Amino acid sequence: MKPTPNPGTAELRQALEPLLPFVRRAALYGAVASLLVLAPSVYMLEVYDRVVNSRSHLTLAMLTVLVLAIYAVMELLEWARHTLMHQAGTRFEAALSTRLFDAAFVANRMRHPAGSVQALQDLRTVRDFFSSPALLALPELPAALVFLLLIFLMSPVLGWVALLGAVAQTGLAWLTERSTQPPLSAANRAAIEANRYAESSMRNAQVIEAMGMLRNVYQRWIERQREMLRFQAEASDAAGLLQTASKWLQQVLSSALLGLAAWLLLRNELHGGAGLMIVASILGGRVLAPLVQIVTQWRSVVQVRDAWQRLAGLLTLVPAAPVGMPLPAPRGHLTVEPLLAVAPGTQNTVLRGVQFALAPGEVLAVVGPSAAGKTTLARVLVGLWSSMGGKARLDGVDVHTWNKAELGAHIGYLPQDVELFEGTIGENIARFTEAGRAQVEAAARAVGLHEFIMALPQGYDTPIGRDGAVLSGGQRQRVGLARALFGDPVFVVLDEPNSSLDDQGEAALAQAIVQAKQRGTTFVVMTHRVSLLGVADKVLVLRDGTQQMFGPRDDVLQALRQAAQPQQPQQPAASGAMAPRPAA
Numbered sequence: 001m002k003p004t005p006n007p008g009t010a011e012l013r014q015a016l017e018p019l020l021p022f023v024r025r026a027a028l029y030g031a032v033a034s035l036l037v038l039a040p041s042v043y044m045l046e047v048y049d050r051v052v053n054s055r056s057h058l059t060l061a062m063l064t065v066l067v068l069a070i071y072a073v074m075e076l077l078e079w080a081r082h083t084l085m086h087q088a089g090t091r092f093e094a095a096l097s098t099r100l101f102d103a104a105f106v107a108n109r110m111r112h113p114a115g116s117v118q119a120l121q122d123l124r125t126v127r128d129f130f131s132s133p134a135l136l137a138l139p140e141l142p143a144a145l146v147f148l149l150l151i152f153l154m155s156p157v158l159g160w161v162a163l164l165g166a167v168a169q170t171g172l173a174w175l176t177e178r179s180t181q182p183p184l185s186a187a188n189r190a191a192i193e194a195n196r197y198a199e200s201s202m203r204n205a206q207v208i209e210a211m212g213m214l215r216n217v218y219q220r221w222i223e224r225q226r227e228m229l230r231f232q233a234e235a236s237d238a239a240g241l242l243q244t245a246s247k248w249l250q251q252v253l254s255s256a257l258l259g260l261a262a263w264l265l266l267r268n269e270l271h272g273g274a275g276l277m278i279v280a281s282i283l284g285g286r287v288l289a290p291l292v293q294i295v296t297q298w299r300s301v302v303q304v305r306d307a308w309q310r311l312a313g314l315l316t317l318v319p320a321a322p323v324g325m326p327l328p329a330p331r332g333h334l335t336v337e338p339l340l341a342v343a344p345g346t347q348n349t350v351l352r353g354v355q356f357a358l359a360p361g362e363v364l365a366v367v368g369p370s371a372a373g374k375t376t377l378a379r380v381l382v383g384l385w386s387s388m389g390g391k392a393r394l395d396g397v398d399v400h401t402w403n404k405a406e407l408g409a410h411i412g413y414l415p416q417d418v419e420l421f422e423g424t425i426g427e428n429i430a431r432f433t434e435a436g437r438a439q440v441e442a443a444a445r446a447v448g449l450h451e452f453i454m455a456l457p458q459g460y461d462t463p464i465g466r467d468g469a470v471l472s473g474g475q476r477q478r479v480g481l482a483r484a485l486f487g488d489p490v491f492v493v494l495d496e497p498n499s500s501l502d503d504q505g506e507a508a509l510a511q512a513i514v515q516a517k518q519r520g521t522t523f524v525v526m527t528h529r530v531s532l533l534g535v536a537d538k539v540l541v542l543r544d545g546t547q548q549m550f551g552p553r554d555d556v557l558q559a560l561r562q563a564a565q566p567q568q569p570q571q572p573a574a575s576g577a578m579a580p581r582p583a584a
């Protein structure tokens with residue numbers, strides 16, 4: 001019984017199905033083109049036979065025109081099958097690129113190694129394989145069998161020798177697979193690892209430069225690189241030897257068939273004359289040609305197989321989200337059922353039993369010492385992390401499973417580490433939508449950023465480079481805030497939104513929250529600092545991933561003060577958490 005393919009493999013195969021007509025046509029053209037390679041041999045025989053015997057110029061001219069026409073057809077078929085396979089590859093890429101792009105993002109969020117640009121690279125590897133010489137050689141195999149049959153018809157002795165050569169060549173292909181696949185796969189893995197390390201080091205270039213860590217980082221990278229080179233050398237030594245043997249065998253077979261045919265001719269056992277000797281030799285070479293091609297290109301076969309497996313693994317890890325009915329826009333009613341949040345890819349329970357509800361327009365401040373689970377809660381609330389138990393629901397719908405393309409416009413999120421993207425300030429605030437300038441300005445004004453932007457020579461069209469490189473930390477945070485508030489979302493989660501803000505920035509933020517709250521926006525604000533408590537309706541206290549208190553702001557602050565007082569002599573300034581002072 002055939003084993004059931006994993007869901008990822010099944011999905012990849014499904015994407016191949018519509019391409020089968022292309023592949024079938026290309027295979028047909030390939031098979032016909034490879035049969036037509038007989039044309040020069042037939043031409044040669046005919047010239048020897050008819051032209052030389054008849055001394056007819058007309059026959060020579062006719063045969064020459066015919067063979068030239070066949071050459072033209074052969075080239076056309078070659079071109080057509082190459083184009084068809086190229087189109088198939090491009091369609092395969094187009095069919096999967098969005099799905100894989102999304103899956104790579106999700107895997108990255110899960111901190112899974114498959115969550116990298118490697119997925120897109122792997123997709124390109126599979127795409128290019130469609131029109132690679134290794135795959136294009138496959139349709140030539142049936143023609144090789146026809147050639148073998150023709151050799152048998154000329155003489156069984158020649159046929160057996162050619163068959164022996166084909167078996168030996170297949171053995172070489174098998175040996176190539178056995179001896180080069182393990183080191184080539186290991187080299188691919190090492191290359192991916194080395195690239196990933198180099199990429200992450202480049203992202204931290206400033207730290208590396210400032211603390212003179214470049215030599216050490218280079219050393220680590222070169223170790224991975226050397227490992228890759230070692231495996232590559234191992235594979236290439238084995239492959240080189242086998243490729244040489246393969247080509248040698250092809251030549252030997254051609255000459256052996258010629259010599260053998262001559263010997264048979266001398267014994268009057270080859271009917272058809274001297275011309276057939278040469279034809280047998282040419283056909284012998286053609287029998288082995290596709291196999292030689294496959295052996296020579298084995299490296300690309302291993303590469304595509306590895307890429308295919310990685311893609312299947314990624315698609316299995318991140319199943320396609322079911323396309324549900326579009327949901328009505330949320331109004332901002334948040335309910336959090338007792339959460340049990342586990343860090344992706346680990347058994348580490350980060351949140352236990354956190355449970356609360358907020359009505360539209362309410363502002364919740366989440367406070368607690370470092371590592372209490374505030375950022376984790378923020379991630380669960382915006383649907384980035386799933387929860388093993390309990391759900392965060394917006395208007396009753398699980399945020400994690402809600403289609404983000406649909407929900408995203410109604411949600412604002414400012415992560416702790418603000419990441420901006422390559423583009424202009426305006427584009428970053430507008431979340432790269434085609435929004436009008438008025439909407440972008442409104443968001444910038446809300447966080448007090450408009451004047452600063454207008455003072456820049458290119459205003460909203462100022463390119464901010466990768467990661468917002470031309471902005472200060474506080475400015476970056478404000479752009480991130482404007483992006484979170486852009487489009488008047490109904491639910492906004494801000495993780496330490498004031499960590500880089502000065503007093504003026506904090507005041508602008510507090511005002512922005514009050515204004516949005518009046519429009520009915522629900523806020524959850526993770527904070528270490530007391531300044532934002534003034535705009536909070538409710539406070540949630542987290543510690544070690546559990547909910548210590550939740551309720552109206554003044555009640556919680558009062559309770560915190562009372563809880564802190566008797567312990568003050570033994571435990572001053574508890575673990576870096578905010579001081580439980582009432583806010584303005």
Ligand SMILES: Nc1ncnc2c1ncn2[C@@H]1O[C@H](COP(=O)(O)OP(=O)(O)OP(=O)(O)O)[C@@H](O)[C@H]1O
Nearest residue numbers: 343344346348350369370371372373374375376377
């Ligand atoms: N991706 C992750 N994998 C494993 N554990 C994680 C991950 N992210 C966070 N944690 C763990 O979860 C716990 C809570 O972390 P979290 O970032 O939510 O705390 P926090 O309250 O936001 O802290 P801080 O105020 O310092 O930002 C920590 O013990 C941390 O080690």
